């Protein structure tokens with residue numbers, strides 16, 4: 001059942017080229033130059049005329065939502081807010097029938113997310129569900145939606161469901177942007193061509209980083225804290241990297257936008273602090289270079305996720321994980337892979353139960 005892998009989590013990490021491809025299949029038709037999504041197409045007017053899109057989720061799905069915000073605002077130019085379901089439902093939110101709510105949930109059963117969309121629906125919002133489990137409560141309650149076709153996710157730590165969520169959100173943002181005229185045909189074609197390359201790049205990154213990440217993970221078994229930093233689209237990827245590590249290895253980790261470091265976390269940096277920094281060429285690279293300089297001046301241990309052939313960040317970093325280049329908007333998908341592997345191996349070396357971490361449940365059906 002684990003297909004020869006030691007844990008479901010590792011199996012699911014390695015399934016990602018396929019799960020992303022399965023999520024794109026039948027939707028991304030590059031040769032015809034279209035994205036086919038019935039859930040969006042049937043309600044295009046409602047969604048594209050939304051005054052606001054509110055993305056509601058918990059945990060890893062909330063991190064996907066943050067990247068969804070960047071994607072939708074960038075390509076469709078519709079204002080987006082991202083809310084923790086548990087906060088939204090209890091704070092008397094302003095919501096009208098001109099709002100569209102996107103609920104993201106792997107299980108489709110998360111109690112807080114379900115309660116939040118009920119509240120939003122009562123106030124007239126249109127509910128779009130992005131779920132992995134077919135016929136789950138959230139998918140049934142939604143007015144429309146798209147399934148992520150990641151297949152069953154058994155490991156408690158979400159991996160392939162997360163990258164499938166990013167895939168769906170990319171498709172939605174690009175489709176909306178194309179139909180509302182914010183994306184030119186040429187821009188749209190470039191982006192969908194690159195999105196089509198993502199399963200292959202994910203496969204490449206799995207093959208090229210697996211052994212190296214496995215090896216360096218040994219160096220961190222005794223770490224007590226980690227920082228994860230990224231900017232732009234990769235800021236939420238840093239949050240997700242930190243969540244993966246803490247939930248399965250029980251090492252305290254925090255994700256931050258790299259520029260926020262100097263507003264507090266920089267005080268933590270010394271020679272004992274490992275800092276994962278996501279620094280692909282496209283997306284605020286020069287700014288990240290200065291962040292790395294600031295970290296090295298305080299002797300932090302830098303684990304840099306960079307593109308092949310990178311020089312500046314790599315020359316300063318203690319560990320260099322190379323990933324293929326892609327558009328900035330899709331880079332969180334590719335950059336997340338080595339971070340998942342690193343969390344996995346650190347947890348395994350610490351003897352933790354990676355598939356069933358203590359205190360956690362796969363589907364949080366109580367609030």
Ligand code: F6R
Pocket residue numbers: 058059060061062104105106107108109110113156157158159243247362363364
């Ligand atoms: C983290 C993780 C949780 C879930 C969260 C929401 O790896 O799995 O943070 O993402 O409980 O679950 P869903 O997506 O099922 O609503």
